[in-house]
Amino acid sequence: MCGIFGAxxxxxxxxxxxxxxxxxxxxxxxxxxxxxxxxLPLTLKxxxxxxxxxxxxxxxNRRLSIIDLSSSGHxxxxxxxxxWITYNGEIFNYLELRRELEARGHTFRTGTDxxxxxxxxxxxxxxxxxxxxxxxxxxxxxxxxRRVVLSRDRFSIKPLYLLKSNGELYFGSEIKxxxxxxxxxxxxxxxxxxxLAQGLLDHDVETFFRGITRVPAGTNVIIxxxxxxxxxxxxxxxxxxxxxxxxxxxxxxxxxxxxxxLFFDSVRIRLRSDVKVGxxxxxxxxxxxxxxxxxxxxxxxxxxxxxxxEHEGYDERRFIDVMCQAGVANRKVxxxxxxxxxxxxxxxxxxxxxxxxxxxxAQYQLFAAIKNDSDVTVLLSGQGGDETLLGYLKFFFFHxxxxxxxxxxxxxxxxxxxxxxxxxxxxxxxxxxxRRYLQHDRRGIWQTMLRDSQRAPVWQCGDIRSRQIAxxxxxxxxxxxxxxxxxxxxxxxxxxxxxxxxxxxNFVVNLPTELKIHRGWTKYxxxxxxxxxxxxxxxxxxxQGFLVPEQLWLRRELVPVIRRGFRGxxxxxxxxxxxxxxxxxxxxxxxxxSIASSDIARVLIAEIWxxxxxxxxxxxxxxxxxxxxxxxxxxVCQ
Numbered sequence: 001m002c003g004i005f006g007a008x009x010x011x012x013x014x015x016x017x018x019x020x021x022x023x024x025x026x027x028x029x030x031x032x033x034x035x036x037x038x039x040l041p042l043t044l045k046x047x048x049x050x051x052x053x054x055x056x057x058x059x060x061n062r063r064l065s066i067i068d069l070s071s072s073g074h075x076x077x078x079x080x081x082x083x084w085i086t087y088n089g090e091i092f093n094y095l096e097l098r099r100e101l102e103a104r105g106h107t108f109r110t111g112t113d114x115x116x117x118x119x120x121x122x123x124x125x126x127x128x129x130x131x132x133x134x135x136x137x138x139x140x141x142x143x144x145x146r147r148v149v150l151s152r153d154r155f156s157i158k159p160l161y162l163l164k165s166n167g168e169l170y171f172g173s174e175i176k177x178x179x180x181x182x183x184x185x186x187x188x189x190x191x192x193x194x195x196l197a198q199g200l201l202d203h204d205v206e207t208f209f210r211g212i213t214r215v216p217a218g219t220n221v222i223i224x225x226x227x228x229x230x231x232x233x234x235x236x237x238x239x240x241x242x243x244x245x246x247x248x249x250x251x252x253x254x255x256x257x258x259x260x261x262l263f264f265d266s267v268r269i270r271l272r273s274d275v276k277v278g279x280x281x282x283x284x285x286x287x288x289x290x291x292x293x294x295x296x297x298x299x300x301x302x303x304x305x306x307x308x309x310e311h312e313g314y315d316e317r318r319f320i321d322v323m324c325q326a327g328v329a330n331r332k333v334x335x336x337x338x339x340x341x342x343x344x345x346x347x348x349x350x351x352x353x354x355x356x357x358x359x360x361x362a363q364y365q366l367f368a369a370i371k372n373d374s375d376v377t378v379l380l381s382g383q384g385g386d387e388t389l390l391g392y393l394k395f396f397f398f399h400x401x402x403x404x405x406x407x408x409x410x411x412x413x414x415x416x417x418x419x420x421x422x423x424x425x426x427x428x429x430x431x432x433x434x435r436r437y438l439q440h441d442r443r444g445i446w447q448t449m450l451r452d453s454q455r456a457p458v459w460q461c462g463d464i465r466s467r468q469i470a471x472x473x474x475x476x477x478x479x480x481x482x483x484x485x486x487x488x489x490x491x492x493x494x495x496x497x498x499x500x501x502x503x504x505x506n507f508v509v510n511l512p513t514e515l516k517i518h519r520g521w522t523k524y525x526x527x528x529x530x531x532x533x534x535x536x537x538x539x540x541x542x543x544q545g546f547l548v549p550e551q552l553w554l555r556r557e558l559v560p561v562i563r564r565g566f567r568g569x570x571x572x573x574x575x576x577x578x579x580x581x582x583x584x585x586x587x588x589x590x591x592x593x594s595i596a597s598s599d600i601a602r603v604l605i606a607e608i609w610x611x612x613x614x615x616x617x618x619x620x621x622x623x624x625x626x627x628x629x630x631x632x633x634x635x636v637c638q
């Protein structure tokens with residue numbers, strides 16, 4: 001985990017005051033990398049030697065030391081041959097790559113994975129980044145070729161934002177680094193509409209700020225400053241795509257064994273660290289699987305950490321306790337309604353954009369407790385398991401729907417009967433959760449909005465494989481990793497995701513659906529591959545994300561906050577929401593159960609965020625320390 005910033009002038013040069021400003025923007029995310037900092041101006045285009053302190057490229061870095069804690073890991077780092085890198089992330093197969101490169105004549109002076117990236121580029125060019133197994137966002141400046149190469153990992157784990165303005169290009173780990181460089185602060189109404197109406201975040205390259213975009217996952221951006229082209233060129237190139245493995249003649253038993261080997265290896269290389277490692281344990285199948293695998297391949301007892309609710313029945317503590325009874329060390333942190341009121345502004349400051357639900361605040365609290373009360377710096381997470389293994393309830397019903405369309409009625413009936421027998425997906429269906437997948441549904445929060453934009457086609461499901469890829473690339477993983485990155489980064493922690501190893505993802509996505517949804521069970525291959533996991537977890541029936549008593553709070557403690565806030569709504573001033581219609585919608589929520597609490601929570605979160613950004617009268621760097629229009633006083637969360 002680090003923070004990076006960069007500036008590229010394609011048509012001219014920056015000067016001394018520009019350098020000082022860029023240093024400040026790099027240091028704006030010092031919490032992402034408190035261990036070291038570096039700032040480097042470079043000149044790639046020919047320049048009049050009589051003018052001092054002119055440069056056309058700036059690289060900044062804030063380092064969180066994870067691998068090779070010595071000063072030799074300082075960034076920006078040079079290969080000594082004209083290339084420099086600023087980098088955020090981890091390359092987990094760096095040892096294997098290093099041995100491969102040494103066999104080809106390369107020599108290394110550090111023990112870092114950063115240096116390995118430079119040598120991969122030297123040997124293979126930017127096309128070699130598909131050899132990297134990890135999570136990353138980095139910029140390499142090739143002074144000899146007069147170009148800059150930006151790269152982002154395959155699954156949007158590490159953030160990389162862009163701003164293009166008048167021949168200049170800026171990039172950073174967080175949006176807040178780019179906001180002071182915008183010519184005007186403007187809301188992107190399309191992003192806000194998709195968020196409020198469909199709960200979508202990070203589903204495309206657009207952000208909530210007009211003019212700031214994301215580098216797409218699995219993509220390199222090459223910026224040429226060759227003197228033969230006065231303005232230079234910017235080109236995007238995909239370095240990785242899902243591969244279709246076609247049909248396989250392997251037996252189910254062999255495929256289960258191959259899955260187990262891939263999963264265990266993914267966990268093994270993600271335990272590589274020169275600082276202490278822990279595990280995030282929610283009590284769900286995925287985090288329990290990661291914990292089980294760590295015990296098998298790590299040969300060590302790692303501390304696990306969990307967040308639980310002040311109201312029993314809204315969390316998975318009984319399943320967490322099953323792992324504890326199996327000998328797993330665990331620390332629980334309790335999340336309370338007061339934490340919502342105290343910490344939402346800080347969560348929004350670090351996220352830079354609205355978050356989906358109150359559980360994101362709970363995650364922030366968990367990371368705060370880990371940082372304050374332990375010496376752990378790296379954490380393993382179960383994120384990505386639901387998307388790759390068909391864990392979400394929607395996948396079960398998409399599969400049934402596709403079977404019926406194909407005329408496979410007996411298969412569909414067998415699946416439904418198995419689910420009813422085991423009391424799995426069929427017994428957990430909720431219409432309020434399914435509504436977002438109904439193509440022509442315009443009920444709910446749509447009725448309160450002033451803008452009617454085209455809906456993202458989240459309901460499309462040509463086949464299960466394409467549906468999985470859509471969730472991994474657009475509708476699920478990018479938002480979840482966004483929260484985890486910002487919440488962990490706020491506390492100088494790093495989170496790693498064994499289920500998002502690209503070898504494992506590509507393998508599982510191409511497996512027959514029957515190995516993932518089998519006789520009513522979801523994630524069947526994971527259950528089959530881990531006999532070491534306690535049976536109560538391995539064969540648990542329900543699928544439950546981390547819950548908070550959101551509905552309870554919205555009907556009790558948060559009522560005055562909502563009524564007060566929407567009497568002078570910022571969203572209404574921005575022509576996004578009809579505040580009177582929303583309050584009427586909220587009244588219906590208070591008196592019935594047909595409205596999803598997530599609808600209300602998203603609007604409240606968006607209102608607070610909009611007040612911070614557009615009504616506070618302060619620079620974005622101060623947000624999180626100013627009262628909001630809802631009258632909530634921010635507190636320091638410890």
